[in-house]
Amino acid sequence: MKTIRAKLCLVIVGLAIFASAAIFGVSQWVSSHMAETALTREVNGAQQQLKASIEAESRQALMLASLVAGDAGVRETFAAGDRDALASEFEASFADLKKNFGVRQFQFHLPPAISFLRVHKVAKFGDDLAGFRKTVVQTNETLKPVWGLEKGVAGIGNRGVVPVFSDGKHIGSVEFGLGFHENFVSTFTSQTGYPLAVLRPSDAGYDIIGNTLPDGFAPQALMRELAGEGSSIESGDYRITRVSVTDYSGQPIAVALLAVDRSAYQAIALTAQLTGIALSVLLLAIAGGILYFSNRTVLRPLKCVAGEIVALAGGARDIAVTGTERADEIGDMARAVDIFRVDAIERERLEDEHRRNQRARETRQQRVEQLIETFRATTQGLLSSVEETNADLQSTARGLEQVAAASAEQARGAAAASSEAAGNVQTVASAAEELSSSISEISHQVVRTTDIVGQANGAAQSTNEKVAGLARSAQRIGDVVSLIRDIAEQTNLLALNATIEAARAGEAGRGFAVVAAEVKELATQTSKATEEIASQISSIQIATEEAVGAIGGITGTMDEVNGYTAAIAAAVEQQGAATVEISRNIQNAAAQTQTVVKSIGSLDEAVGQTNQSAASMLAASTDATSKGRSFQEEIARFLKDVAAA
Known part of the structure; x- marks a missing residue:
């Protein structure tokens, strides 16, 4: 029953x-x-x-x-x-x-x-x-x-x-x-x-x-x-x-x-009784016919629809819903069940797509975290190298200032000695030897400075390339965020369509409407998160561009320092040649005293230029150190924001 x-x-x-x-x-x-x-x-x-x-x-x-x-x-x-x-x-x-x-x-x-x-x-x-x-x-x-x-x-x-x-x-x-x-x-x-x-x-x-x-x-x-x-x-x-x-x-x-x-x-009563019995039998026969007709046209189709609903509830999606061509209420039920079947297929597809997107987001998140860690380690190493290079540059610049000061002092001594060269050739020879030794030392310092400047320039260029790579990675992350935003918008649109279809389905689509509303809410949250990530990526891109500009400035400064060291090297080389010439022509010292004085004057100017170059290199290295720290802080803040997003 x-x-x-x-x-x-x-x-x-x-x-x-x-x-x-x-x-x-x-x-x-x-x-x-x-x-x-x-x-x-x-x-x-x-x-x-x-x-x-x-x-x-x-x-x-x-x-x-x-x-x-x-x-x-x-x-x-x-x-x-x-x-x-x-x-x-x-x-x-x-x-x-x-x-x-x-x-x-x-x-x-x-x-x-x-x-x-x-x-x-x-x-x-x-x-x-x-x-x-x-x-x-x-x-x-x-x-x-x-x-x-x-x-x-x-x-x-x-x-x-x-x-x-x-x-x-x-x-x-x-x-x-x-x-x-x-x-x-x-x-x-x-x-x-x-x-x-x-x-x-x-x-x-x-x-x-x-x-x-x-x-x-x-x-x-x-x-x-x-x-x-x-x-x-x-x-x-x-x-x-x-x-x-x-x-x-x-x-x-x-x-x-x-x-x-x-x-x-x-007989009349019996006839009426028989008539009543006949009518009763006829009524029972009519009831049997109604029952048979109801079973054939209503109950059996209802049982089929109920079986199809049970099959759909059990997970079957490849069933063919019968009775959709009927124009009565059973046809309405069959069409509603077919809509439920189609919606269930679409819901499963959306769930599969959501799971795939979730896995993709998790994979992308893991990949982003890995990239962040790798980028953090790389930038830390690079920035540490830059700091060390800047420290070396500062040390070299200070040494170069000292050498330049010593060279200036020696140049002044050489000038004095040149004044007395006519009276004391031996003194000039000694001064020439000392000058040769000093020039040799200057040459070594200049070579060392040139090497350090070259290393700093290479490190700056490498840092510039890595920062550029970081900018490209940030750009790719922005592209991924845009893709996520597009997916969220499509998911939101699908959720809206699902909500409309659930509303058309009435009472049978109420559960699917709740799921569609949750999907829509998740899509809205995803869209908001992607907008926040996009904002952070935009900040990263701006900071990266500033870092690229700063490192470009460092690279330009290193190029100037390299030019200065090249000039110093040339000057020292000229001084070495002059010293050799002085040593060879020590017998002609008197005649060449004026030449020596001029050479010492040139040396004094070169030493002044060296001193200026050393000061510029010190200022540039100090500025590079400050910008490197700012860049490090900006990268740390960027990585923190990305990780928080």
């Missing part, structure tokens, strides 16, 4: 059974009620016919009596007391009435109830009937006709008694009596078709006056049954009804058992 099919079957079958039972019950009740009503109406009609028949015979007796009482000759003869004349006049006609019309009594009475003439029994007259012939007494007392049943010596008769007047004077009464016996019962049954039994009370119970009941019906036994059952009983195909027969005064005088054939009504 958990499935819709079972519940629907139960409802349809229950309704069909209930309707069938209702139809059968109603038809049974209606048919029984109609049959009972019709039978009761017929019984009542039969009773009325019985009473009308009794009344008709009473009126027939009254009519005969009235006819005789209205005859003038009869009145005169009766008033004259001529019994024989009356007898002779009516004996022949009475015989005919008795034979053809069932007249049993015809007599004249003197008030109050003295028998004057019994036409049916002429020899008997003069007896007083007042003790048991109340109709005669009443007629002679009231001077009004009386008719109806009355019990007499010969039994119950249907009597009509009319007063007789002669010249306005009441002289007696005339009576006709019709027999109320077997003949009446037979006549009634033959005329109406209703079997009848008439019984009169007696000391032994009831005596049968007449009986036309079918065989097997005993009137006395029926009376005993009716005494305890009521006014009617059902027996076989008949309803036996007890009818009280009253006399002229309305008092019970006999009992009639009236039988009405109820087989026709039973």
